[in-house]
Amino acid sequence: MQSIARNQATVAKIQCLEDAPLNPLNGNAWPSSHNDILQGRRRLPVYGRYQEILDRYHQSPVVILSSETGSGKSTQVPQLLVYDEYESGLQIACTQPRRLAAKELASRVSDEMGVVLGEEVGYKVRNDQKFDRKKTRLTYMTEGVLLRALSSDKSLSAYACVVIDEAHERTTDLDLLLALLKKTVSRRKDFKLVIMSATMDAKLFQDYFNNCPLIHIEGRNFDVEIFYASNIGTSLIPAAAGMVVKIHKDQKPGNILVFLPGEDEIGQVCRLIREHTGDLDVFPLYSSLSASDQRLALSSTGPNRKCIVATNIAETSLTIDNVVYVIDSGLSRQLIYNPRLRLEMLELRPISQASAKQRTGRAGRTRDGVCYRLYSKEAYDRLAPSTEPTIRCASVHSVILRLVTNGYREIVDFDWIDAPHPESIARAAQDLRDWGFLNDDASFTLSGRIAARCPLDPIWWRAIQVGIKLGCTMNIVDIALLCSSQTSIFLNPSAYREIANFGSAFFKDSISDHLTLANAFDAYMLARELYQQENGFKFDLGDWCFDNGLNIGALEEVRKARLSFGNFLNDIDKGPHNIKIPRTRAPAGDATRVRKALAIAFCTQTAIHRTEDVYRTIHENTSALLSPHSSLVEGNYEWVIYDTFRTTGGKQYLQTVTTIDPKWLMELPFFQEDRFTKKVDGSLKQPNVKRSLDDAKAKLETAKN
Secondary structure (H helix, E strand, O other): OOOOOOOOOOOOHHHHHHOEEHHHHHHHOOOOOHHHHHHHHHOOHHHHHHHHHHHHHHHOEEEEEEEOOOOOOOHHHHHHHHHHHHEEEEEEEEOOOOOOHHHHHHHHHHHHHHHHOOOEEEEEEEEEOOOOOOOOEEEEEHHHHHHHHHOOOOOOOOOOEEEOOHHOOOHHHHHHHHHHHHHHHHHHOOOOOEEEEEOHHHHHHHHHHHOOOOEOOOOOOEEEEEEEEEOOOOOOOHHHHHHHHHHHHHHHOEEEEEEEHHHHHHHHHHHHHHOOOEEEEEEEOOOOOHHHHHHHHHOOOOOOOOEEEOOHHHHHOOOOEEEEEEEEEEEEEEEEEEEEOOOEEEEEEEEEHHHHHHOOOOOOOOOOEEEEOOOOOHHHHHHHOOOHHHHOOOOOHHHHHHHHHHOOOOOOOOOOOOOOOHHHHHHHHHHHHEEEEEEEEEEEOHHHHHHHHOOOHHHHHHHHHHHHHHHOOOHHHHHHHHHHOOOOOEOOOOOHHHHHHHHHHHHOOOOOOHHHHHHHHHHHOOOOOOOOHOOOOOOOOHHHHHHEEEEEEHHHHHHHHHHEEEEEEHHHOOOOOOOOOOOOOOOOOOOHHHHHHHHOOOOEEEEEEEOOOOOEOOOOOOOOEEOOOOOOOOOOEEEEEEEEEEEEEEEEEEOOOOOOHHHHOOOHHHOOHHHHOOOOOEEEEEEHHHHHHHHHHHHHHHOOO
């Protein structure tokens, strides 16, 4: 590797190293498959443009690269930069929007480079990493991981270059990352930034980065033929399942990938396909699926044709072997945030043309493919060209806090690619002040600095802080991790839902869904300890989880997250501010202090009982039902706090709910009369809220006397 000076690599020099008898990265003999892999890489369109990419990279601090799906950019460009930047001794970071993609790409590229995953090539995702501080030169990571690295080192001094992949997805983390990396580029003259996507508004990115160079790579190894639906009246579920069955019966061998909006549709389509085929292996794939089941969908092989039924998690970066046929529903479920109501709306919406192209590109990666779009050509022409940036339709609490703690206090005038809605900024700023993370002058507090570094949503650090004061730190940590998990710890299989619900009923706490989660997790940890004991007692942990309606994969992810969060707490203990976090737990049977901690932390997310299972949010004055999965259904409790307020299926629900006592809230600034919503004439919209608080205060005074 010493033969290539930094930023002076050429294709000829790189190929010389790739053709050498020993791997230049580790000095070992190449694996036996190296030559076949290398020849396959050299046939990729991106590899054929290596020299042009290097030339532009050497000339400019920022380069934009667009290419068709399947051109090889996600695997080949980072490898190219490892050779070009090796002499610097610094790392290359390549970001992905999703954990699964980061891990799968790291595994694939380590094979292509002939190294062990976790050594020269590694990955870092939330609560999981394979990485060697001394050896790793290329790290695939989620955007959130790189954001946390930026919060502690604005110059990213450990990195020579950051590659932003799948830029078209425009996640909230991505938009914030690009804004901060733009500052890093101006701060460090030796730092490079590469932005890549198969489909994106290249002009938008070029303008944002001062007319930086753009490389567009045409072509892909294999063609994909597109067919549009002619019978538009057919409903989605039977149409998708029927198309799979037809392909399986009539078409040549090749795996099938189906894109559907969500988990419910995926479950229904999988059942229909299995009912009408006997020799087709069917796998679901979505973000809340356990990691082991995700790996099963991606890596399983056998004599039968494989069909994967997925959400847009399979839209980018993942290479699913031998996919020849893609079925695109043209729909996705998109989460839209209403800052005025603090309401998340999970809406079924048409995808963009950019997403449709991404989905089409999943076929034809190993041979010519076919994409069946379950919508008309006219419907495609009406789709928006690109996906709406998430920062325009999501909560921005974490974004604002990270910006302020990075030294940017003029949020509205910040150098955004696309600015958040002003009302979202105002809501986030007010909440962050109420939680004690920002001062009135928009400067950050010490708690705000820690919250910005915390791997959880800021409100959960607020809850942990209150838990510290009330002596239940670790109870709140467990609840925070359980509520932040993408995968439910409770099984909800449609085929045996009643049995699963019966098994999990043992853990239910009638006044708190949060405590229900904690009860199940505590029971699992005890069962796990029993499983590990070598006392001759035969105990199957998987069977125990199944019998109790629990998802062992999700529980293990939370357990690992708790270990990772322990490292975060240790870092605070060792920090310069002389803060020690007591690892306290509430005494067994004392749930009051846990509920009180949740009440104070989630004071901005409270509701009062109206009738039956209908509640009304305190400050937004909006009606909502309790989630049908809540332990509090039919309880008619007066006050509750909730984790999520969401619209699903046309109805508004409070999800993950706990009963609280209003006397815990009455001294908080958020519950003073001047903060309550009023009518035009100045009277309160919800006078019953003030009456309830006054009653609580009177009872408290009486008790004192």
